[in-house]
Amino acid sequence: MNVIRIIGQIGMLFAFSYIGSFLKELFHIPLPGSIIGLLLLLLGLSLKIVPTDWIQGGANVLITFLPLLLVPATVSVMKATTLFSGKGFILSGVIIVSTIFTMISVGWTSQLLERQVQKRKVESECNNSLSQ
Amino acid sequence: MQQFLISIIIIGLTVALYLVMRRLYSKYSYSFLLPLLTTTITIIVLLSMFHLSYETYMIGGQWINGLLSPAVVALAYPLYKQRKTLLKQLVPILGGILVGIFVGMVSGVVLAKSLGVSKGLLLSVIPKSITTPVAIQVTSEIGGIPSMTIVFVMIAGLSGAVLGPLVFKWSRITSPLGRGLAFGSASHAIGTSKAKEFGEIEVSTSSVSMTLSAILGSSFGTVVAWFFQ
Numbered sequence: 001m002n003v004i005r006i007i008g009q010i011g012m013l014f015a016f017s018y019i020g021s022f023l024k025e026l027f028h029i030p031l032p033g034s035i036i037g038l039l040l041l042l043l044g045l046s047l048k049i050v051p052t053d054w055i056q057g058g059a060n061v062l063i064t065f066l067p068l069l070l071v072p073a074t075v076s077v078m079k080a081t082t083l084f085s086g087k088g089f090i091l092s093g094v095i096i097v098s099t100i101f102t103m104i105s106v107g108w109t110s111q112l113l114e115r116q117v118q119k120r121k122v123e124s125e126c127n128n129s130l131s132q
Numbered sequence: 133m134q135q136f137l138i139s140i141i142i143i144g145l146t147v148a149l150y151l152v153m154r155r156l157y158s159k160y161s162y163s164f165l166l167p168l169l170t171t172t173i174t175i176i177v178l179l180s181m182f183h184l185s186y187e188t189y190m191i192g193g194q195w196i197n198g199l200l201s202p203a204v205v206a207l208a209y210p211l212y213k214q215r216k217t218l219l220k221q222l223v224p225i226l227g228g229i230l231v232g233i234f235v236g237m238v239s240g241v242v243l244a245k246s247l248g249v250s251k252g253l254l255l256s257v258i259p260k261s262i263t264t265p266v267a268i269q270v271t272s273e274i275g276g277i278p279s280m281t282i283v284f285v286m287i288a289g290l291s292g293a294v295l296g297p298l299v300f301k302w303s304r305i306t307s308p309l310g311r312g313l314a315f316g317s318a319s320h321a322i323g324t325s326k327a328k329e330f331g332e333i334e335v336s337t338s339s340v341s342m343t344l345s346a347i348l349g350s351s352f353g354t355v356v357a358w359f360f361q
Contacts, residue, residue: 010202013205014201016205017201017204030266031266031346031347032201032204032346034205035266035343035346037202037204038204038205038343039343041205046215052209056209058206063206063207063210065199066203066324066328067150067166067168068146068147068150068167068168069196070321071196072194073197073200074168074172074286075176075186076286077172077282077286078179078186079186079283080279080283088253090247091253092283092284095257095288097243098239098240098243098257098260099261099287099319101236102232102292102314102317103296103303103305103314103315103317104303104305105232106228106310106317106341107228107305108310109224109228110225110228110310110313111306111310114221117221
């Protein structure tokens with residue numbers, strides 16, 4: 001019973017992805033159908049048009065197995081045999097270094113801003129309590 | 133009939149391999165034993181051993197790959213569940229993502245340029261932190277090589293997922309928000325699949341940054357490409 005329900009919920013998620021692809025074609029949106037589908041589902045959930053029961057279990061299953069679902073796309077690396085010789089090889093090093101830079105800069109920026117927001121909140125609370 | 137059999141064998145083998153690798157990972161939990169990485173490498177080794185092409189693998193692989201789109205849609209769910217926390221942290225989230233798009237594209241292209249690679253390759257590096265379908269669009273628009281971009285996107289994804297925990301430790305990125313945003317901004321869906329191991333805030337912020345990087349990155353890529361022509 002539960003399996004049937006989860007399959008139905010995954011079907012629902014497929015529907016959102018198809019609607020996303022359809023809108024992409026229709027309006028020439030430069031985004032993949034799945035991302036448009038994500039935004040649509042988020043909108044639907046937020047506006048309470050889509051109850052969480054429609055997707056919950058299926059969404060959890062797909063997110064749990066996300067790494068498995070990424071395997072075929074990742075295997076495509078094997079097609080780039082030229083990459084792993086000479087300059088291409090060094091270029092993969094560049095990608096790794098740039099990825100580390102990106103992670104650090106994003107992490108630091110958001111952490112810093114997070115603390116700033118926190119501080120401001122505490123300050124305004126202090127001011128409030130002082131003025132009371 | 134033969135196609136059907138091949139599909140079943142490939143799907144069965146991929147799922148079985150993944151489950152074994154996941155077991156191995158949860159037992160030893162070394163970062164480089166990331167199931168996506170170990171499963172992919174094993175499959176590539178097996179395919180080359182038996183002289184099978186990627187196209188042959190995809191006879192079965194396409195069925196697994198087909199579930200990727202609804203899985204990306206599914207990321208709306210943790211995002212929805214965390215919406216209140218996310219809205220409260222709007223400034224740190226947007227700030228982090230914008231810096232990520234900038235650093236991700238510019239650092240890649242500057243480093244590649246210093247190596248003196250050809251223009252086509254140089255441009256192919258630009259969208260490497262964005263999710264594959266968008267990265268392909270960006271690269272073909274700016275004159276990069278799509279097949280190369282796919283490889284770079286995969287390397288960015290895998291290296292971010294594998295090195296992430298270490299990078300966080302070195303650079304003292306301790307907040308769940310910062311970690312999630314770093315995963316999604318640098319390593320798109322692969323990073324998001326790793327963020328899942330950390331917690332729900334990490335998954336949802338990673339999904340937000342993956343999505344916004346795709347939306348904003350597609351136009352910013354054109355600017356960076358124009359600048360580095």
